[in-house]
Amino acid sequence: xxxxxxxxxxxxxxxxxxxxxxxxxxxxxxxxxxxxxxxxxxxxxxxxxxxxxxxxxxxxxxxxxxxxxxxxxxxxxxxxxxxxxxxxxxxxxxxxxxxxxxxxxxxxxxxxxxxxxxxxxxxxxxxxxxxxxxxxxxxxxxxxxxxxxxxxxxxxxxxxxxxxxxxxxxxxxxxxxxxxxxxxxxxxxxxxxxxxxxxxxxxxxxxxxxxxx
Amino acid sequence: xxxxxxxxxxxxxxxxxxxxxxxxxxxxxxxxxxxxxxxxxxxxxxxxxxxxxxxxxxxxxxxxxxxxxxxxxxxxxxxxxxxxxxxxxxxxxxxxxxxxxxxxxxxxxxxxxxxxxxxxxxxxxxxxxxxxxxxxxxxxxxxxxxxxxxxxxxxxxxxxxxxxxxxxxxxxxxxxxxxxx
Numbered sequence: 228x229x230x231x232x233x234x235x236x237x238x239x240x241x242x243x244x245x246x247x248x249x250x251x252x253x254x255x256x257x258x259x260x261x262x263x264x265x266x267x268x269x270x271x272x273x274x275x276x277x278x279x280x281x282x283x284x285x286x287x288x289x290x291x292x293x294x295x296x297x298x299x300x301x302x303x304x305x306x307x308x309x310x311x312x313x314x315x316x317x318x319x320x321x322x323x324x325x326x327x328x329x330x331x332x333x334x335x336x337x338x339x340x341x342x343x344x345x346x347x348x349x350x351x352x353x354x355x356x357x358x359x360x361x362x363x364x365x366x367x368x369x370x371x372x373x374x375x376x377x378x379x380x381x382x383x384x385x386x387x388x389x390x391x392x393x394x395x396x397x398x399x400x401x402x403x404x405x406x407x408x409x410x411x412x413x414x415x416x417x418x419x420x421x422x423x424x425x426x427x428x429x430x431x432x433x434x435x436x437x438x439x440x
Numbered sequence: 441x442x443x444x445x446x447x448x449x450x451x452x453x454x455x456x457x458x459x460x461x462x463x464x465x466x467x468x469x470x471x472x473x474x475x476x477x478x479x480x481x482x483x484x485x486x487x488x489x490x491x492x493x494x495x496x497x498x499x500x501x502x503x504x505x506x507x508x509x510x511x512x513x514x515x516x517x518x519x520x521x522x523x524x525x526x527x528x529x530x531x532x533x534x535x536x537x538x539x540x541x542x543x544x545x546x547x548x549x550x551x552x553x554x555x556x557x558x559x560x561x562x563x564x565x566x567x568x569x570x571x572x573x574x575x576x577x578x579x580x581x582x583x584x585x586x587x588x589x590x591x592x593x594x595x596x597x598x599x600x601x602x603x604x605x606x607x608x609x610x611x612x613x614x615x616x617x618x619x620x621x
Contacts, residue, residue: 232563233494234467237501237610240581240588242603243458248505310506311523312515380503382523439527440503 249309249379256375257302257398260368264402267364272406286410289332293415294401296325297423301394305372308387309379322393326420333412351414357407361422365392365399369426377438388434389427396423444473449513456504467497470517477521488528491617496524498614531618566616574609577602582610 245251268274281287300321307315337345351357372391381387400419409415448466455463474496478489499520507516567575580591581602592599 230471230490230494230497233497234464234471236563236578236582237497238460238464238467239583239585240606241455241458241460241463241501244456244505246456246509249508310508310511310516311503311519312517313508313511380499380506380520380523382519440499 249306252375252378253302253306253309253372256371257368260371260395261398261402263367264364264399267367268402268406272360274405275408277408278405281410284410286412289329289412290404290407290410290415290419291401293325293329294397294404294419297322298394298397298401300325301390301397304390305376305387305394308383308390309376309381311380311382322390326416329412329416333416336412348411348413349417351409351411353407353409354414354418357409357418358422358425361396361400361403361419362425364403365395365426368395368398369430373430373433373437377440380440381438384435384438385431386434387438389431391434392426392428392430393423395430396426399426445512445514448517452507452513453509456507456509467500470500471497473517474521477518478525481525492524492528495528495614495617496521498610498617499524502611502614566613569616570609570612573597573601574605574612577605578609581606
C-alpha cells in the first residue's frame, strides 16, 4: 500500500468531529460508574441509618470533601493524561493535597486524644471491612473509566492506569461515605486512603495492557 | 517551526469541522514530518519507517477526537508518533536501540520517497480480511468516494450502519496493520 493511498482513504468522506469529546465521554463513564456503585452500596450495604444526624458533624463533610476533592483532581488528571502531548506533571502534587490535609487533621486529633484512645480512633468499628468495601465498589468505576480512557489516546499507560484507578477509588469512597458510620480523621486517613490505593495499584498494574491502543 | 505549527493547526481545525481537502493536506504534510521523525530514530531500519508512518497516520485519524483546538498541534502529533515508535520497538523486541541523535540523518535520506512509500502490506488484501459490514462501507465511502447515503442504498445498509462500519473498519485495519509482521 502506498502512503498516498492511505491518506486518500482516510481523508475521503471524513466527517466532522464534535469538540470536547474526551471530557464528554469521561463524564458519561463517571456517571454510569457512580450510578452502579451507588446501587451496589444501597442494595448490598444500605445507607447509614444515622445519616441524617451525621449531616451536622463537620467530620462527615470532611469525609465527603476529601473523597470528592481527590476524585476531582484525579479526573482532571486522567482527562489530561488521555490526550497526547498534554502536560500533566505540574499537577501531580495536587493529587496528594487532600490526603495531606486529612493526615494533618488526623495528627491533631491523635495528639489531642488520651494515649489509650488512639488505637480506637484509627481502627474505629469497621476497619476490617472499610478498605475492601471501597475497593469492591470501585470495580464498576474502574471498568468504566479505563474503558473510556482506552477510546481516547493515553501515551503513558502505567501512570494513566494508576490515576484512573485513583479516580475510581476516590469516587467509590465518596459513595461508601453514605454507608460508613465512622467520623474520625485518623480512621479516614488510614482505611479510606488504603481503599483508594487498592484500585490505584490495580490500575497501575493493568494499565500497560488494558489501555494499549 | 512556529510557522509549521500555525499552518498545521489551521488545517486540523478545518479538518475537524469536516473539511476534507484541509484534512488531506494535513495528513500529507504530517506524513512528510513523520517520515523524517522515524528516519532519524531508526537509521538502521529504513524499511520500518514507512510502516510506522502509515500506522501513525491511522492512529491520528482514529484518535483525532483527542485533539483539543486550544492546544498546539505538533506536540500532539509527535506524542502519537513517539507512542507508536515505542510500541513497535516493544512488539518487535527490536535489537536496535532507539537512536535519539540526529546525526545519522544522511544515512537514510538517500532512500527516495517513492521507493519508501511502497510497503509490504497490500491495502486490498488487508481489506479482504474485514467482515462485509465493515469492508463494503470502506470500499464505497473511502475508496470510491460515494456519499454515505449512496453507499447505504447500494448495500441495503442504513446510514448509521455505514458510518459505524467505516469507523470500526478503520480501527480493525489499524489493528491488522499493527499485527502484520
